[in-house]
Amino acid sequence: MPGYLRPETAQGQFLNFAKLLEFNQQSMPFASASIGKSFRNEISPRAGLLRVREFLMAEIEHYVDPEGGKKHPRFVEVKDLEMSLLDRNVQLSGSTKTTKMTIGQAVETGLVDNETLGYFLGRIQLFLLKLGIDLNKLRFRQHMANEMAHYAADCWDAELQTSYGWIECVGCADRSAYDLTVHKNKTGAPLVVRATRAEPLRIEEYQIDLEKKKFGPRFKKDAKAVESAIDALSQELREKLSLDLEKDGKIEIEVAGVGSGKVELEKDLITIEKRTRVDNVREYTPNVIEPSFGIGRIMYSMIEHVYWSREGDEARGVLSFPPSIAPTKVLLVPLSTNPAFKPLTQRLTSKLRRLGVSNRVDDSSASIGKRYARNDELGTPFGITVDFQSVKDNTFTLRDRDSTKQVRASEDEILAALKSLTDGDETWADVAKRLPEFTGQEVE
Incomplete structure (x- = not known):
């Protein structure tokens, strides 16, 4: 097959x-x-x-x-x-x-x-x-x-x-x-909606009745084809045939594949009358x-649109993925390999995971600037720096990828800001208005 x-x-x-x-x-x-x-x-x-x-x-x-x-x-x-x-x-x-x-x-x-x-x-x-x-x-x-x-x-x-x-x-x-x-015509399945009308619709139409006891024996194996042809008759043709039936006592209709292609029906086999039908349902x-x-x-196209380079340094590429689609939302950057930073980094990682904010840690020996730069190229929108001040008072700096600006606040405030930023409830401008700007050396 x-x-x-x-x-x-x-x-x-x-x-x-x-x-x-x-x-x-x-x-x-x-x-x-x-x-x-x-x-x-x-x-x-x-x-x-x-x-x-x-x-x-x-x-x-x-x-x-x-x-x-x-x-x-x-x-x-x-x-x-x-x-x-x-x-x-x-x-x-x-x-x-x-x-x-x-x-x-x-x-x-x-x-x-x-x-x-x-x-x-x-x-x-x-x-x-x-x-x-x-x-x-x-x-x-x-x-x-x-x-x-x-x-x-x-x-x-x-x-x-x-x-x-x-x-x-x-x-x-x-x-x-x-x-x-097309699917309905090919399969015969009624792919339609049946909606109850707000007001019933009264329709005047010509309806056809067949005398089945005589109709079947008369046409035998062709009965189904003849009946289908009768059902397919338009209202205009039904009106004409009703007048012919009244006048001549018989009518002639075209039925492909039966006899000569035309079938004669007498008054005792068929009745065509104009009746009023009340329709409560609209089918469409x-x-x-x-x-x-x-x-x-x-x-x-999106990757092309969000890619740019830092002014004055074309080698420093940036992918400005919106936080909602960035694969990694936050980079955690310990200032050095000092053992005092590890518990803080682990705690932040755990809390961010519970908030549903994807993150990763870069504790390599490269400078903090290089670590941020290579994650800018990966599109990571935010970064948290863990430093000696963090050990003293549990505050952290939060860095914005595109502007390289930073704010500093308590752990809870930083986590709340990240959740809001990654959910799209706030922008960096909103966060920068309510959290104090970090006045130390900016990490670029």
Whole structure:
């Protein structure tokens, strides 16, 4: 049996739609997400993580009721977010000049198709900025009509500027109801939402009744095909056939593969009447808004964006990882190999571990400046120096990687500050305002 490698993680979510809807207690809207390996047939893999055959992909499928304009209850949280947008009309003119506007304005003017799509575009920007992406190297480009999937209502790419130019790292598309409709047609599974109507809907329609006791013996093995053809008749055709049946006492319908392709039905076999039906339930196929993240491309671009060198010394590189994503949050640096420092270092390590703050100790014989410098290159955002003053009064210096500024405070205050910094509740500027600056020699 041949095997196939998936080109995206989305389809597994669509196949599980009915179960996901059940988990969400049949309520709309809702979303699912997955992350995993995907595969593409890249002819010439190149440029590091930018073009590879096997890559990590994360996708969100947000299912929304198409009736009502695809509103989003939390759109107000991002509507004032300013974004750099490159729409298709600007691209058609041969320009790549972006327009800065709030996502609220973009949705209001119709540049972005709907609120839910706009909400996710805003959230994508906030996510990328939290990773350390440079806002000046981020833009959202709208797909041209000839590159957008035939089923998409609108599609935007978050592009990041790198040494290889502008790179698509996140796509956000309104995929309409395409995927669920195709899966439903292929499998026969009812991938739909059944919602109770606020007001019952009264529908006038032509309904057909068959005299089954006569119908079966008349058509025998072809009965099922004939019945399917009758069920498929449109309302317009049913109206015409009801008049023909009343006038002639018989009608003729087309049934492929049965006899000459046409079947005659008399009054004693079929009845067509106009009736009123009360519908209390609305059945619909949800539309899908899909943000799709290329994890490798985001990481590659982010590392380029956060790398810089100290002024006047290009050899001193720094990776300014935000604390939330830095592999190691804190470097513990004993001033020397003096045995008095070891108990303090061990105690700090233990307490930081319990706080969930990853840390490591560098007690090598290199100078304290060199130890900090090489960890700046690894992206460690903070450092604690253990010195002789620490032995005397249990105070420590806390160093910020990017500014090299330091504050000094008690053990509890330093630990509380680190927890707050790594959780994203405070910035270094906040901590520097409330903890005393270390006025001794700064460690660079």
